Amino acid sequence: MSERAAVISGIGQSDVGRRLYRNPVELTLDASLAAIEDAGLTRDDIDGIATYPGNMEFPPGFSGAGVTEVQDALRLNLNWYNGGIENPGQLGSVITAWAAIGAGYANHVLCFRTVWEGSAQGDKGRASVTMGGRSGGGFRAGGFMQWSLPFGAPSAANWIAMCAQRHFHEYGTTREQLAQIALNARKNAALNPKAIYRDPMSMDDYMNVRLITTPFCLYDCDVPADGSTAFIVSRADAAADLRKPPVQVEAIGSAIHGRPSWDQWEDLTTMALRDAAAMMWQRTDLTPADVDLAELYDGFSFITLAWIEALGFCKKGEGGPFIEGGQRIARDGEIPVNTHGGQLSAGRLHGYGFLHEACTQLWGEGGERQVPGNPEVGIAAAGGGPLGGCLLLTRR
Amino acid sequence: MSDDKPFRLLPRVEDTNEFFWTGGKDGELRFLRCQTCGYYIHPPSPICPKDLSKDLAPEAVSGRATVHTFTVNHQPWIPGYDPPYVIAIVTIEEQDDVRLMTNIVGCSPDDVHVGMPVEVTFDEHEDVWLPLFKPRGVDR
Numbered sequence: 001m002s003e004r005a006a007v008i009s010g011i012g013q014s015d016v017g018r019r020l021y022r023n024p025v026e027l028t029l030d031a032s033l034a035a036i037e038d039a040g041l042t043r044d045d046i047d048g049i050a051t052y053p054g055n056m057e058f059p060p061g062f063s064g065a066g067v068t069e070v071q072d073a074l075r076l077n078l079n080w081y082n083g084g085i086e087n088p089g090q091l092g093s094v095i096t097a098w099a100a101i102g103a104g105y106a107n108h109v110l111c112f113r114t115v116w117e118g119s120a121q122g123d124k125g126r127a128s129v130t131m132g133g134r135s136g137g138g139f140r141a142g143g144f145m146q147w148s149l150p151f152g153a154p155s156a157a158n159w160i161a162m163c164a165q166r167h168f169h170e171y172g173t174t175r176e177q178l179a180q181i182a183l184n185a186r187k188n189a190a191l192n193p194k195a196i197y198r199d200p201m202s203m204d205d206y207m208n209v210r211l212i213t214t215p216f217c218l219y220d221c222d223v224p225a226d227g228s229t230a231f232i233v234s235r236a237d238a239a240a241d242l243r244k245p246p247v248q249v250e251a252i253g254s255a256i257h258g259r260p261s262w263d264q265w266e267d268l269t270t271m272a273l274r275d276a277a278a279m280m281w282q283r284t285d286l287t288p289a290d291v292d293l294a295e296l297y298d299g300f301s302f303i304t305l306a307w308i309e310a311l312g313f314c315k316k317g318e319g320g321p322f323i324e325g326g327q328r329i330a331r332d333g334e335i336p337v338n339t340h341g342g343q344l345s346a347g348r349l350h351g352y353g354f355l356h357e358a359c360t361q362l363w364g365e366g367g368e369r370q371v372p373g374n375p376e377v378g379i380a381a382a383g384g385g386p387l388g389g390c391l392l393l394t395r396r
Numbered sequence: 397m398s399d400d401k402p403f404r405l406l407p408r409v410e411d412t413n414e415f416f417w418t419g420g421k422d423g424e425l426r427f428l429r430c431q432t433c434g435y436y437i438h439p440p441s442p443i444c445p446k447d448l449s450k451d452l453a454p455e456a457v458s459g460r461a462t463v464h465t466f467t468v469n470h471q472p473w474i475p476g477y478d479p480p481y482v483i484a485i486v487t488i489e490e491q492d493d494v495r496l497m498t499n500i501v502g503c504s505p506d507d508v509h510v511g512m513p514v515e516v517t518f519d520e521h522e523d524v525w526l527p528l529f530k531p532r533g534v535d536r
Contacts, residue, residue, distance in 0.1 A: 140408035
């Protein structure tokens with residue numbers, strides 16, 4: 001399998017905060033240089049860049065840096081680069097690094113994702129950065145947003161809430177069950193010094209907080225944040241002498257076989273994660289029973305539930321009963337989930353945080369929140385709706 | 397706008413979508429339809445995804461639909477859109493893979509449910525007729 005061609009040799013992360021009010025390019029360089037050092041490389045070794053979503057001015061805070069700003073700041077000599085938003089989820093950008101190395105275009109690819117949505121919103125809340133924030137002034141919606149904006153549905157919160165509602169309808173899933181995704185994240189965040197919300201959260205807290213868009217309450221929605229996360233993806237035979245034993249990627253999942261749409265996707269209870277997860281398992285002899293930890297996207301709580309089903313930790317439709325009570329997905333449960341606190345409590349680093357945490361755990365660098373038992377196999381998965389990409393990681 | 401209608405963010409009307417956004421002027425919900433195989437195509441595309449025919453034309457449908465899923469929105473995302481309001485994805489009667497994101501009006505948010513039969517009703521704003529849906533047989 002071509003995944004063997006490359007490995008993860010280093011990881012890095014900038015300061016993370018609710019609102020840092022710092023230059024996002026600087027955050028990106030902090031994360032990038034930390035990852036390069038973690039790998040035992042210098043910037044002269046970096047000959048590729050992959051990033052999501054590339055340089056974008058709108059929505060504010062969504063993209064902290066593009067390829068060119070990082071290349072120029074570090075005066076990198078690149079043989080290959082790619083920055084863009086049309087990818088299999090946020091981690092799809094990391095998956096492109098595998099393709100580039102497999103094809104022989106690069107030896108050490110710097111991958112990064114930077115957000116500053118916390119600072120961009122300031123004290124005005126999410127409405128200031130959603131599409132609706134530009135209301136008036138003759139603005140008209142084009143592209144796919146024309147089908148949702150006129151009906152007051154500008155946010156993925158609305159769209160994913162309707163996926164969750166359909167799951168509730170078909171399978172009898174409840175808010176009490178869904179709450180476990182948020183409660184588990186908060187419990188883990190208490191042990192993560194970089195997490196944004198670390199105070200204990202109870203079921204009562206969850207059930208009594210304000211609703212956003214049913215069935216989602218505030219705690220089903222991730223917390224906008226500032227921060228940058230970076231990885232070094234290296235050619236396997238160029239990583240043998242580096243600082244740490246590299247994390248191997250056993251298989252990747254990038255497939256999408258249904259319609260690429262938030263509302264026309266035929267089975268809203270699965271979203272595109274279904275196809276990415278299925279592809280990943282087709283490319284390995286490992287099975288869900290071999291997995292020691294799973295870092296699963298939680299832009300909204302329901303997405304984690306859908307990944308749990310898509311990845312086969314339980315049967316389709318049985319995610320609600322599977323997470324009920326929270327023991328199975330706890331840090332000491334049968335499949336620890338979102339051990340850093342996820343985006344719900346540790347901050348919306350947009351996909352890259354899950355891969356960072358999976359590597360951290362596989363390297364045994366989790367500190368207080370380290371998963372017991374010397375974990376060897378992990379999953380990092382990101383994306384929801386029509387976006388999904390995942391990686392099966394091993395330490396051997 | 398001289399009346400007291402709430403502010404609405406409107407779609408950009410172009411050659412490719414005008415039939416859809418202005419159909420309400422004639423009380424019609426219209427979709428692009430393949431003239432060779434009869435398949436309804438939404439969102440509009442230059443080609444039929446079933447038989448690759450380019451012989452496509454807008455046609456009116458019954459306006460009857462079923463609520464596939466919904467959410468009661470409580471968040472004030474956009475000034476002028478006052479919560480709570482119901483956002484839904486409805487499936488048209490003629491073809492079960494044609495869906496519209498819309499609002500359910502003419503009933504309490506508490507009365508909306510998956511599988512609910514609804515019918516189209518239009519809200520006119522400038523040069524656009526937004527297709528909303530209400531319980532069948534009731535006035536708004």
